[in-house]
Amino acid sequence: MSFLNFFNRNRSAPVARERLQVLLAHERAFAGRSDLAERLQKEILAAIAKHIPIEGDKVVVRLERGEQVSTLEIDIEVPEQALAR
Amino acid sequence: MSKVVVVTSGKGGVGKTTSSAALGAALAQAGQSVVVVDFDVGLRNLDLVMGAERRVVFDLVNVVQGDAKLPQALIRDKRLETLWLLPASQTRDKEALTEDGVEKVMDGLRARFDWIICDSPAGIEKGATLAMRFADQAVVVTNPEVSSVRDSDRIIGLLDSKTRRAEGGEKLEKQLLLTRYDPARAARGEMMKVEDVLEILAIPLLGIVSESADVLTASNLGFPVTLHNPASPAARAYADAARRLMGEEVTVTTPKEKKAGLFGRLFGKRVAA
Ligand SMILES: Nc1ncnc2c1ncn2[C@@H]1O[C@H](COP(=O)(O)OP(=O)(O)OP(=O)(O)O)[C@@H](O)[C@H]1O
Ligand SMILES: [Mg+2]
Numbered sequence: 127m128s129f130l131n132f133f134n135r136n137r138s139a140p141v142a143r144e145r146l147q148v149l150l151a152h153e154r155a156f157a158g159r160s161d162l163a164e165r166l167q168k169e170i171l172a173a174i175a176k177h178i179p180i181e182g183d184k185v186v187v188r189l190e191r192g193e194q195v196s197t198l199e200i201d202i203e204v205p206e207q208a209l210a211r
Numbered sequence: 212m213s214k215v216v217v218v219t220s221g222k223g224g225v226g227k228t229t230s231s232a233a234l235g236a237a238l239a240q241a242g243q244s245v246v247v248v249d250f251d252v253g254l255r256n257l258d259l260v261m262g263a264e265r266r267v268v269f270d271l272v273n274v275v276q277g278d279a280k281l282p283q284a285l286i287r288d289k290r291l292e293t294l295w296l297l298p299a300s301q302t303r304d305k306e307a308l309t310e311d312g313v314e315k316v317m318d319g320l321r322a323r324f325d326w327i328i329c330d331s332p333a334g335i336e337k338g339a340t341l342a343m344r345f346a347d348q349a350v351v352v353t354n355p356e357v358s359s360v361r362d363s364d365r366i367i368g369l370l371d372s373k374t375r376r377a378e379g380g381e382k383l384e385k386q387l388l389l390t391r392y393d394p395a396r397a398a399r400g401e402m403m404k405v406e407d408v409l410e411i412l413a414i415p416l417l418g419i420v421s422e423s424a425d426v427l428t429a430s431n432l433g434f435p436v437t438l439h440n441p442a443s444p445a446a447r448a449y450a451d452a453a454r455r456l457m458g459e460e461v462t463v464t465t466p467k468e469k470k471a472g473l474f475g476r477l478f479g480k481r482v483a484a
Contacts, residue, residue, distance in 0.1 A: 138427075138428040138431035138432050139431060141431055141432050141433075142430075142431035142432070145259070145264065145433060148265065149259070149264050149265065163268045163269065164269070164273065164278050164279065167279075167283075183280040183281075183282055183283070185283070186282065186283055187268050187269070187283060188266065188268065189265075189266055189267070189268045190265055190266055191264075191265035191266070192265070196265075
């Protein structure tokens with residue numbers, strides 16, 4: 127163990143603290159609304175399905191929770207012929 | 212042919228989640244495609260240990276209940292292309308899982324991955340029995356300590372009676388992963404020796420992982436230890452264990468007590484080799 131290592135070896139703790147703060151803030155805020163992503167996906171799908179035919183498994187919802195903002199990314203694979211009309 | 216591996220123990224807190232993440236990452240680092248499945252419904256932690264906690268949208272329960280398709284619930288690791296996570300639900304309980312539902316998920320995963328690593332919850336209730344139900348082989352995580360060894364014996368009994376394989380008269384390979392081993396304490400006779408545990412449980416040894424600060428650091432940072440510090444003794448033990456899972460012959464090295472350096476001696480700390 128080097129001198130430097132010795133004094134620095136606990137520096138992962140602040141990272142752990144920060145990760146937990148972000149995560150728990152979200153979990154507390156969304157308590158009781160855990161189906162939000164599910165509902166969002168269903169409603170977005172329903173809205174799009176009125177105009178173009180898409181399949182349920184061609185939709186991917188990605189989420190990245192951040193401290194100030196979170197990003198919700200919805201990726202929908204649309205078959206060529208659906209747009210060609 | 213894909214393999215379903217359950218990481219189980221009976222007793223809580225022995226290192227199942229840590230080991231699932233480390234073995235999964237080690238297999239992916241060896242070029243295999245891997246999904247690690249969190250069966251600890253209601254108390255998920257694998258997402259945190261793997262650093263994917265900010266990206267969970269859907270989970271195992273959503274897929275089992277048909278609210279999401281399997282590809283929508285899978286999260287790809289940001290560091291390893293071939294490593295994926297299927298998270299557990301944080302807000303439901305284990306009763307939300309059904310045997311039929313889990314079987315369909317396992318079939319879906321078999322079609323996509325070489326390895327399906329199932330991180331079992333502690334206990335012998337529904338979550339634990341469903342995690343092992345469709346396994347081809349088992350990693351029994353044990354600490355060298357009386358209650359952990361006893362609970363492992365109980366789990367081995369369940370693996371031999373309550374799994375699909377056992378019921379069909381097929382062999383289910385079980386291997387022992389001894390974790391949180393402290394060579395100094397074993398040398399002083401304060402902790403059960405590797406041979407003692409092996410003799411009692413009578414299953415082959417997959418590996419020995421020492422008690423180590425690297426494991427804690429890695430999970431603080433959200434990295435499996437084999438990714439965070441591949442040269443550390445714990446990471447090497449997991450990487451070797453992964454190679455044994457893949458069928459390679461690698462001799463198991465028992466961690467030895469290492470003479471502490473000046474700093475270690477000053478602070479009265481012993482380091483595991
Ligand atoms: N080799 C090790 N050295 C030091 N700490 C370890 C080691 N293995 C696991 N731990 C620590 O022990 C604790 C329990 O580990 P883990 O969560 O992996 O256990 P578990 O069996 O999954 O628990 P549970 O039964 O609650 O699911 C964690 O804090 C983890 O960091
Ligand atoms: Mg766990």
